[in-house]
Amino acid sequence: MKKVVIIGGGASGTLLVIDLLRAAKSQTISITLVEKREKIGRGVAYSTALEHHLLNVPAAKMSAFPDEPDHFLNWLGENRHSFGPSDFVPRRIYGEYLSSLLDAEVRRSASLVRVFEEAADLEPTDYGFVVKLASGKEIPADLVVLAFGNFLPPHPSVPDLSFITAEKYIRDVWSEGSFEKIDATDDVLIIGTGLSMVDFVLNLRSTGHQGKIKAISTKGLLPAEHRLGYTYPSFADELKGLEKITQIFTIVRKHVAVAEANGSDWRAVIDSLRPVTQELWQQLPTAEKRYFMQHLSRHWNAARHRMPPAAAAIINEMIATGSLEVISGRLRHISTDAAGRFLVNYSREGSQDYIACDALVNCIASQSNFTRLESDLVKNLLGRGAVRCDAVSLGLDASPDGRLIDINGVVSDRLWTLGTALKGTLWETTAIPEIRIQAANLAERIAST
Numbered sequence: 001m002k003k004v005v006i007i008g009g010g011a012s013g014t015l016l017v018i019d020l021l022r023a024a025k026s027q028t029i030s031i032t033l034v035e036k037r038e039k040i041g042r043g044v045a046y047s048t049a050l051e052h053h054l055l056n057v058p059a060a061k062m063s064a065f066p067d068e069p070d071h072f073l074n075w076l077g078e079n080r081h082s083f084g085p086s087d088f089v090p091r092r093i094y095g096e097y098l099s100s101l102l103d104a105e106v107r108r109s110a111s112l113v114r115v116f117e118e119a120a121d122l123e124p125t126d127y128g129f130v131v132k133l134a135s136g137k138e139i140p141a142d143l144v145v146l147a148f149g150n151f152l153p154p155h156p157s158v159p160d161l162s163f164i165t166a167e168k169y170i171r172d173v174w175s176e177g178s179f180e181k182i183d184a185t186d187d188v189l190i191i192g193t194g195l196s197m198v199d200f201v202l203n204l205r206s207t208g209h210q211g212k213i214k215a216i217s218t219k220g221l222l223p224a225e226h227r228l229g230y231t232y233p234s235f236a237d238e239l240k241g242l243e244k245i246t247q248i249f250t251i252v253r254k255h256v257a258v259a260e261a262n263g264s265d266w267r268a269v270i271d272s273l274r275p276v277t278q279e280l281w282q283q284l285p286t287a288e289k290r291y292f293m294q295h296l297s298r299h300w301n302a303a304r305h306r307m308p309p310a311a312a313a314i315i316n317e318m319i320a321t322g323s324l325e326v327i328s329g330r331l332r333h334i335s336t337d338a339a340g341r342f343l344v345n346y347s348r349e350g351s352q353d354y355i356a357c358d359a360l361v362n363c364i365a366s367q368s369n370f371t372r373l374e375s376d377l378v379k380n381l382l383g384r385g386a387v388r389c390d391a392v393s394l395g396l397d398a399s400p401d402g403r404l405i406d407i408n409g410v411v412s413d414r415l416w417t418l419g420t421a422l423k424g425t426l427w428e429t430t431a432i433p434e435i436r437i438q439a440a441n442l443a444e445r446i447a448s449t
């Protein structure tokens, strides 16, 4: 019997287990899913209980299975949730969906063990690994899949980090109780202007927050708003083999102009690239990937990771009425006074300015440089040389199908990953439309070997 251990029971780990249970004959495989949270199938994105935290992808694109595109829509109908294909469903419901799929597979098969603990290390053995849990318990494994997803964001990049111990510095916006630290009249500064910022502002608004809310990022770019119903034909052939990111962007801009001249929308042009984004990324030399990260990725992220229209309407209204201010600026220094208030110094176009606030909220994206992560598991894996960072430090070095590469460049056939850790390898890998394909392919591979 093949022993498979999956570390991380967020959407990636859960989808993989479901696919494995569907693909494998239960007599041939035993699966252990290790998750440090209390619930499986939720992870960071789908743990929220708040109704205004919506999926940022329309329901029609959120099926768990690439070969059954209507699966989520059908499940919604069967479970008396009245949403259509272009609706943005509360994320809480998506968490229910994944958990219920897992429960259904588990009822059919007895080959899954769920362990609610943190995995702290992987020790290589002659047959595979021993997974060591934080409690000291050990689980033998022929094959391990790291599905550890999103990590905490880095602290803001300022020289003096003494402010991080202040009570109202909130680094983990998704942790229970983080939101309650903010009083209704507190002036709040949010660092980051992406989708996490949007969620946090919606939280504040839903509780009748009365203090000032400001959000700052280097470019001050907000996520674009979704606009559905437009299509654009693929122009992937024109991009094949291009090794300069600026060449790719020139062609994309040309098509945006064509789309807009023909009554379509720029979003449809970006969306038409989705099926080939991984391929385009892989054809770029490392220096071009770095150039993209430094100069273009913020614009790409704002265009690609969009707000549902309901969220955009609230954010736009708050900006128009002055209850939310979005600032572009580079943070230079953060200090606290005796009362615990923050003084944040930033620069913009050569001049400097200050923001004073009662609460400082970190909505920077998840830390992607694995050498800086606080996870014992990651530290031990890196320390042992079982894994290494990819060339642009966006994740772990791996083959495009998820086999991890060790410090000597050896590609493992026993240690795999999917989802966020593949960002440096594939770039487009953090959302369900990509993760479900990775999970299905990996399950088939594991089940057939």
Ligand SMILES: Cc1cc2nc3c(=O)[nH]c(=O)nc-3n(C[C@H](O)[C@H](O)[C@H](O)COP(=O)(O)OP(=O)(O)OC[C@H]3O[C@@H](n4cnc5c(N)ncnc54)[C@H](O)[C@@H]3O)c2cc1C
Residues within 6 Å of the ligand: 007, 008, 009, 010, 011, 012, 013, 034, 035, 036, 037, 042, 043, 044, 045, 046, 054, 055, 056, 057, 117, 118, 119, 120, 147, 148, 149, 150, 151, 196, 375, 377, 418, 419, 420, 430, 431, 432, 433
């Ligand atoms: C706020 C937010 C909203 C999003 N909305 C959408 C959306 O609408 N549509 C979409 O397609 N994508 C969305 N995403 C992208 C999201 O990343 C994916 O959809 C998906 O949730 C990723 O799942 P994951 O399992 O890879 O990662 P995670 O959700 O981070 O789950 C990883 C799990 O691994 C566990 N874990 C980590 N290390 C260990 C360890 N050592 N031992 C034990 N357990 C461990 C963690 O506790 C966690 O539960 C969103 C992301 C965020 C952050």
